[in-house]
Amino acid sequence: MMKVEHIGIAVKDLAVSIPLFETLLQSPCYKTEQVDSEKVNTAFFRQGDTKIELVQGLTSDSVINRYIEKRGEGMHHIAFEVADIHAEMRRLTAAGFTLLNSEPKEGADDKLVCFLHPKDTNGVLIELCMSRE
Ligand SMILES: CC[C@@H](C(=O)O)C(=O)SCCNC(=O)CCNC(=O)[C@H](O)C(C)(C)COP(=O)(O)OP(=O)(O)OC[C@H]1O[C@@H](n2cnc3c(N)ncnc32)[C@H](O)[C@@H]1OP(=O)(O)O
Numbered sequence: 019m020m021k022v023e024h025i026g027i028a029v030k031d032l033a034v035s036i037p038l039f040e041t042l043l044q045s046p047c048y049k050t051e052q053v054d055s056e057k058v059n060t061a062f063f064r065q066g067d068t069k070i071e072l073v074q075g076l077t078s079d080s081v082i083n084r085y086i087e088k089r090g091e092g093m094h095h096i097a098f099e100v101a102d103i104h105a106e107m108r109r110l111t112a113a114g115f116t117l118l119n120s121e122p123k124e125g126a127d128d129k130l131v132c133f134l135h136p137k138d139t140n141g142v143l144i145e146l147c148m149s150r151e
């Protein structure tokens with residue numbers, strides 16, 4: 019069974035959305051992190067044993083801003099924690115899923131990540147993530 023590590027929410031402006039989610043969740047934003055390779059800025063909230071990740075695009079060509087242009091702000095992806103990302107990538111490729119990166123890439127929180135195309139997963143973008151520790 020895979021644990022939901024975080025739920026990613028695409029937002030236009032973290033400065034607006036961080037206080038909104040702090041009020042909603044009654045939980046402080048414990049960390050922000052810019053991930054240049056993904057052209058995003060992120061903000062994290064603990065919620066039970068999972069997390070909410072707010073994601074703001076840094077450039078107009080970032081996938082987050084393209085997503086918001088087409089669909090508006092909202093739920094962008096679900097991230098599952100995996101013990102061995104290479105093994106999961108091999109397993110899911112063999113099962114017919116389309117991986118959006120052929121090698122794990124750098125994510126937030128010192129993790130390696132890989133995305134599955136939403137066309138194969140009922141329209142939901144799935145992230146696999148593995149802690150590097
Ligand atoms: C901070 C790092 C990391 C972490 O550690 O947690 C992150 O979470 S980073 C999050 C941002 N990064 C990514 O999302 C990378 C993976 N995503 C992609 O590669 C692309 O977004 C995509 C899924 C391949 C779509 O890109 P593209 O095909 O170029 O965009 P289009 O705008 O043309 O969309 C095509 C099609 O797909 C639909 N779409 C796009 N995004 C999503 C989504 N998040 N969920 C569901 N569907 C999505 C889009 O609406 C289009 O559909 P149609 O209009 O019906 O064709």
Ligand SMILES: [Co+2]
Pocket residue numbers: 024026071095097145
């Ligand atoms: Co994510």
